[in-house]
Amino acid sequence: RRLTHADAKDGTPRWSPDGKHIAFLSNRSEKPQLWLLRVDGGEAWQVSTLSDGIGGFAWSPDGQSFVAVSKTTDLPSEDADKKDDAEKSDVKHIKKIRYKADGEGFLDFKPRHLWLVPAFGGDPHRLTDADIDDTDPIWSPNGQEIAFVTNRTDDREMNTASELWAIHAHGKEERCIIGGDSSSFGSPSWSPDGSQLAFVGNWHATAGGALDNDLWVVGAAGGDPAPLTETHDRSIGDSAMSDVYASSATRPLWSPDGASIYVLISRNGSTHIYSVAAGGGTPKQLTSGDRRVSGFSLSSDGGQIAYVSGAATNPGDLFVADSDGKNERQLTDLNSDFLGGVTLSTPEEFWVKSPDGADIHGWIMKPVGFEPGRKYPMILQIHGGPHGMYANAMMHEFQLMAARGYVVVYTNPRGSSGYGEDFTTYTHMAWGEKDMPDVMAAVDWAIAQGYVDENRLGVTGGSYGGYMT
CATH class of the missing domain: 3.40.50.1820 (Alpha/Beta hydrolase fold, catalytic domain)
Structure with missing residues (x-):
């Protein structure tokens, strides 16, 4: 059943905690903004109006608000004319050593911040105001904190560190969970009881992606992290390439009982879902075959996995299987008309x-x-x-x-x-x-x-x- 029909790009759908709404990003108003849609029907409505749009978001556990990633700043009104003049000029005034990025070109020197956006009316407000990007936010199960990825090291203009921090959801108190100049970590994921975080990465920020990313867990308060997959000679994540489907940003997913963590691992030309015991051990491969499994999610009871699976002659379809990978069923055949022609x-x-x-x-x-x-x-x-x-x-x-x-x-x-x-x-x-x-x-x-x-x-x-x- 098709849910949206606008002449626009609608993507990144996310169920509300109560299952009554779907939030998504759409460029209907030029820059991507948050929109909401009732599952039982009706037209979608726009939730956010941040001037620089939104690049990612997550529902709060109570379903009343979102944490969103945006370059929007709350500039004083008297600076608006200066800003407009600067945007009209093609002169680039380089004031930082990091001035270009792959996929972006010349940077606009507007870091990405975390914003709190009410879901059903009210004014958004900015949570973070660092001079470097804050991204990949995720709420703690009790809704009190938001974990995110950033680089707050003193030498952040010269290094490529990636740290995990947390901020109080209704204040400005920030704390480092794990970090340092050599840290290269991302994709934080709270355990169901909020006592731990799982994440992906390594301690070699200067390696530029050459060294394996492992799966780790650390106490919610921080401390020494424990590697779960360091004896497994493959990197955690989907490293496959395709020009019809981009890599999925699936973070590690915990089973509802907190006993297992589900991840993607690429091996010998295929990407599959694996489960890893929360206490460590050999990753167990759940899906199989010559294919690329990408974005996936768990059912609320942890009994089933839904995932996108594609192959060399099929862009991809939606599948469901038991949480152990058995009893796989294909739910869609989206490209049959194209492939038939x-x-x-x-x-x-x-x-x-x-x-x-x-x-x-x-x-x-x-x-x-x-x-x-x-x-x-x-x-x-x-x-x-x-x-x-x-x-x-x-x-x-x-x-x-x-x-x-x-x-x-x-x-x-x-x-x-x-x-x-x-x-x-x-x-x-x-x-x-x-x-x-x-x-x-x-x-x-x-x-x-x-x-x-x-x-x-x-x-x-x-x-x-x-x-x-």
Whole structure:
């Protein structure tokens, strides 16, 4: 059943605690704002009017308010004209060492703050006012505190630390839960009784994503955190790539009894849901198959998991399974009309030896209408990151190339995520040098299959893949 019909982008839906409303972000008023919709019908109405829009939000446990992330500031009215003049100018006055960001370009030097927004009428007010971003907020079960991600270190202009802090929901009292110059933590998640927080990360902020992110727990008051997955040689999180579905921001989810924590883990080209005992232990894989499982949630009684699952020839659909991964049922078939009207190339998995003997994972796509005995031009695709992972997930760009008569080859050379920490860190201080033999080994393998015209080879990629190209 379709719930919204506006000519706009509606996303990030969140159930109210009592299940009677759905809150979501929409750009109906240009910048993304909070909107509410009654589940039993009726038109949606706008809740927030923050001038810089909202980038994320969470319901309070009592369902009466939201904590929202916004760049909005409460500038005095006498500064409004100065602000308007500054926005009209194309001159950039750089006053901080951190002035550009991937995906944003030149920064506007307006940090993201936490705001408290009433759900059913009333004025919003700003909770935090730091000179650096405060993001990823989550309420404590009793509604008294909000945990969030920030960097309040003294050297924050020069480091890449990511700390966990908490603020009183109805005041300005802030406290550090876990942090420091070397901290690289995020995705906080309160235990059901509020006594602990689970989170993801490591103590190596300067590693730039090369080292595995572990699952941790720490007492709500702070103190020494306990790693739960440090003996598991895969990073916590979804590192898969797709151009039809972005990575999901699913934080660790606790079972209602607090005994287990559910996370996503990427391994050898697939991403699946795992459960980890709250006291530590080997993660237990719950879903399986050559696919990418992404956003997921637990039922209120913890008996079922709902999740999005896609594959190389399907953008993704909604599934439900028991909390142990059994009795999976597909609930939607959203792309049947589209898929029924196109011819797709099914990627064929291969493994190849790099010159030093390392095993490199890749896929090859034959052109649509492939004829044995003919030779075809080939395009090599190289992913960005470099700490990411091509996966058993749909790539529209690759399908378009195959439809135009190209062989497409894509691989996960060393430096990629999903194959162990040593594999990911192998290219440290050697980008484009240590990984190139891995990529070229796949090219040689593809040519050896006999249907690639070695005089018509192309190479392309995005971000780090562009650098490699």
